[in-house]
Amino acid sequence: xxxxxxxxxxxxxxxxxxxxxxxxxxxxxxxxxxxxxxxxxxxxxxxxxxxxxxxxxxxxxxxxxxxxxxxxxxxxxxxxxxxxxxxxxxxxxxxxxxxxxxxxxxxxxxxxxxxxxxxxxxxxxxxxxxxxxxxxxxxxxxxxxxxxxxxxxxxxxxxxxxxxxxxxxxxxxxxxxxxxxxxxxxxxxxxxxxxxxxxxxxxxxxxxxxxxxxxxxxxxxxxxxxxxxxxxxxxxxxxxxxxxxxxxxx
Amino acid sequence: xxxxxxxxxxxxxxxxxxxxxxxxxxxxxxxxxxxxxxxxxxxxxxxxxxxxxxxxxxxxxxxxxxxxxxxxxxxxxxxxxxxxxxxxxxxxxxxxxxxxxxxxxxxxxxxxxxxxxxxxxxxxxxxxxxxxxxxxxxxxxxxxxxxxxxxxxxxxxxxxxxxxxxxxxxxxxxxxxxxxxxxxxxxxxxxxxxxxxxxxxxxxxxxxxxxxxxxxxxxxxxxxxxxxxxxxxxxxxxxxxxxxxxxxxxxxxxxxxxxxxxxxxxxxxxxxxxxxxxxxxxxxxxxxxxxxxxxxxxxxxxxxxxxxxxxxxxxxxxxxxxxxxxxx
Numbered sequence: 001x002x003x004x005x006x007x008x009x010x011x012x013x014x015x016x017x018x019x020x021x022x023x024x025x026x027x028x029x030x031x032x033x034x035x036x037x038x039x040x041x042x043x044x045x046x047x048x049x050x051x052x053x054x055x056x057x058x059x060x061x062x063x064x065x066x067x068x069x070x071x072x073x074x075x076x077x078x079x080x081x082x083x084x085x086x087x088x089x090x091x092x093x094x095x096x097x098x099x100x101x102x103x104x105x106x107x108x109x110x111x112x113x114x115x116x117x118x119x120x121x122x123x124x125x126x127x128x129x130x131x132x133x134x135x136x137x138x139x140x141x142x143x144x145x146x147x148x149x150x151x152x153x154x155x156x157x158x159x160x161x162x163x164x165x166x167x168x169x170x171x172x173x174x175x176x177x178x179x180x181x182x183x184x185x186x187x188x189x190x191x192x193x194x195x196x197x198x199x200x201x202x203x204x205x206x207x208x209x210x211x212x213x214x215x216x217x218x219x220x221x222x223x224x225x226x227x228x229x230x231x232x233x234x235x236x237x238x239x240x241x242x243x244x245x246x247x248x249x250x
Numbered sequence: 251x252x253x254x255x256x257x258x259x260x261x262x263x264x265x266x267x268x269x270x271x272x273x274x275x276x277x278x279x280x281x282x283x284x285x286x287x288x289x290x291x292x293x294x295x296x297x298x299x300x301x302x303x304x305x306x307x308x309x310x311x312x313x314x315x316x317x318x319x320x321x322x323x324x325x326x327x328x329x330x331x332x333x334x335x336x337x338x339x340x341x342x343x344x345x346x347x348x349x350x351x352x353x354x355x356x357x358x359x360x361x362x363x364x365x366x367x368x369x370x371x372x373x374x375x376x377x378x379x380x381x382x383x384x385x386x387x388x389x390x391x392x393x394x395x396x397x398x399x400x401x402x403x404x405x406x407x408x409x410x411x412x413x414x415x416x417x418x419x420x421x422x423x424x425x426x427x428x429x430x431x432x433x434x435x436x437x438x439x440x441x442x443x444x445x446x447x448x449x450x451x452x453x454x455x456x457x458x459x460x461x462x463x464x465x466x467x468x469x470x471x472x473x474x475x476x477x478x479x480x481x482x483x484x485x486x487x488x489x490x491x492x493x494x495x496x497x498x499x500x501x502x503x504x505x506x507x508x509x510x511x512x513x514x515x516x517x518x519x520x521x522x523x524x525x526x527x528x529x530x531x532x533x534x535x536x537x538x539x540x541x542x543x544x545x546x547x548x549x550x551x552x553x554x555x556x557x558x559x560x561x562x563x564x565x566x567x568x569x570x571x572x573x574x575x576x577x578x
Contacts, residue, residue: 081570118574118577125552125553
């Protein structure tokens, strides 16, 4: 297979995959840095600096992500994000019938994939409650790193707020009452699972493929598997799933 | 100057025309204005909660910030209870408010009593109301023709379909001009080659706060050939009396009557999917589950709040939905 470049434009970072034959290399850029250093705007859209990206002049570019409607990349083939994720999950796992969960910084998506095709999907709307940012903020209040908070799933404290802002005061109040930090960390992880459960129950899941940055959290796949009594697969590169789909050649 | 009477949604506007006044659909007034952000800001300043439908807050602000409307007919049954509070807060600011209740089941006798009551308030005899029903037949017929050209001849875009239907609640305040422009579009569109679509969609729910959705769908090749509520606004029923016509109007009645109408159009117009627009904080968001349960094609639910441009998140959803349907 020839060289292909995949770009996933996110609000926080831009993820890039370059495929050369069987080899795929990943890079991550800060979104602002990507647009200031790796190309320049033109009438036809954002023109990539192919030298800095280390790609051939004729290397095809496939792009996806939230910024793609407003920040169009010159000569790029645009792939809808859910499509890119589906292709990435198929490429990474080799299975074609599954429920894909993408948990990102401000997003949660559930996609039902049947015979390698999107058969239905649900996304959060208007509110990023219970997405990655919620865990980040709660970890901050608990004085834990993201790695540390992700180690807790046992004996969760019951929490009510899933809001990434109001959740903080709930945690503070519990800390003041002397609730154990480990139990609060478990509670935070369980909140993510509870929130996504409504979407999952609307489309009863089969095998779950979990992708997005939140898939790096160790507690969440365990809690999901426990709740739905099914296996949860985390592919090798959950945070690069969409760009893997873009360069899969499918 | 001819008096303008605000309406909170479609009502039997014949009564207002018969009284020699001009109906103004306050939703269109709010959305079409350059000052719509200012209208919302006014409502919030006066104490409207942020977690209330932007249409309600926007209408409140629009009526008070503009000085040319002192009477508003509001739908007191068949729309939402937020409308009640809208009317109350407008009344408190010195606006004359007049209720109009659509019978929940479309009951003809109750409907007759309600229209009669409205006619009494506006001091219009019944035969004048009926006469205006016939006078409005022409623009309504022209919009029906546009609808046919959308779904049968494939010559009308989604945005044209939306705009012409949504304007029928008050005919932009000028029936002759409206009809004239309609005829112009029909003449022009008849000469167009048919549009080649990837998909044929239906749009259900209230008109969107971001009409850009229709041009976006046109650009994706997923043309809307059925706009449910906008079409209902045009009272598209070929009847020769006003009561039989308005008794079939589904929007302010049971959701099951709406479902029957939509189901029928999905089959007749061969729709591939439905986009259900909901407004944040609206009770109709609950009814979404019934549409998903009973409609025979995939339904994508989207939500608008108070931003007037189509946001990235909604674009992502729509694109994914279109791709999904195109693959089927």
